[in-house]
Amino acid sequence: MLFSLHTVHILRRVPSPRVLVFGAGGHGRVVAEVVQACGHTVDGFIDDGVPAGTQVLGLPVLGGASFLDSQPSRVVALGIGHNGTRQRIARRLQAQGHQLPAFIHPSSVISPTALLGAGVVAMPRVVVNAEARVHDGAILNTACVVEHDCVIGEFAHLSPQCGLGGGAQVGARTHIGIGATLLHLARVGDDCVVGGGSVVLKHVAAGLTVVGVPARPLTK
Ligand SMILES: CC(C)(COP(=O)(O)OP(=O)(O)OC[C@H]1O[C@@H](n2cnc3c(N)ncnc32)[C@H](O)[C@@H]1OP(=O)(O)O)[C@@H](O)C(=O)NCCC(=O)NCCS
Structure with a gap:
């Protein structure tokens, strides 16, 4: 489904949503800074290839994809550069009930x-x-x-x-x-x-x- 900018603005007005960034590599770090520039708080990164507890941009890597299996609906920003991998992860997150707004x-x-x-x-x-x-x-x-x-x-x-x-x-x-x-x-x-x-x-x-x-x- 596609949203108008108006809807994107509504998402922006959600009072300080706390966001997880999926992917702690180069692209994920740029995405994290976009999320912060939008006025949101980044709680940390999700990444299967980086040990939990590692600090990235001064924020913690919270775990791999399985970390989100047990979480209630979270707001997630996609920080994966590879197109096919980003698609697979996004569809899995949506099936789990997580939210993927535009940033x-x-x-x-x-x-x-x-x-x-x-x-x-x-x-x-x-x-x-x-x-x-x-x-x-x-x-x-x-x-x-x-x-x-x-x-x-x-x-x-x-x-x-x-x-x-x-x-x-x-x-x-x-x-x-x-x-x-x-x-x-x-x-x-x-x-x-x-x-x-x-x-x-x-x-x-x-x-x-x-x-x-x-x-x-x-x-x-
Ligand atoms: C097109 C691309 C994917 C090809 O990568 P590759 O398969 O590893 O190809 P190679 O580097 O082995 O180059 C193969 C041939 O194509 C040529 N070539 C590669 N990229 C080219 C480009 N962008 N424009 C013109 N010619 C190019 C090379 O000079 C080489 O020519 P030769 O066989 O006569 O020596 C890559 O060069 C490219 O442009 N990727 C885009 C990267 C990018 O924009 N990243 C931004 C991320 S934010």
Whole structure:
């Protein structure tokens, strides 16, 4: 389900929700700071690969995924960079009754007519323009631009400073690399990778990795 910015604002007004960040790696630490910039309290991190009790950004790692099995409904921010893993974890958390609101850094500009899914995180200085749709669990990384009418598939990742022209579409779990560009109305299918700095002119079929200007399939 997608929510308007109005709904995101309502979530922001929940009085100081205490948030857990799932993932204590580099991406998780950036997400934690976005959550704090939204005015929320981060209680700690969840991470299967880091021993409980470890301090990360001065906050405790509380345990692995099983820590949340025994918790009542918690507010969780998705701090996993890998798209498929983030999707699997998000769906498990939702099935357990945990809440995955969108977290939007206050420096970002999101159109009031854009729609955002559960678990979307927008880093600093993101712009999302009129009637764009960003589905569940997508990462809008630092300073990316999502123009009017774009559709971003669930658990996609738009890397820092990439730019999507009007009406461009990005498939589920697709990674758009740092500084890449999709021209207006360009379409990239599910489970693709667009290399950093590449320019997609028209259409990329599902599952492909493309690089260059213009972007062409990577053959090894
Ligand atoms: C596209 C990408 C996934 C390919 O990675 P890879 O499979 O390890 O590929 P390699 O590094 O072995 O490179 C293979 C070939 O593609 C070329 N290539 C790789 N990435 C390229 C890019 N972004 N643009 C143009 N050419 C690229 C390499 O020069 C190499 O060419 P060669 O065979 O002629 O020497 C990776 O280079 C990339 O761009 N990832 C995006 C990372 C990113 O944006 N991270 C941000 C996280 S916040």
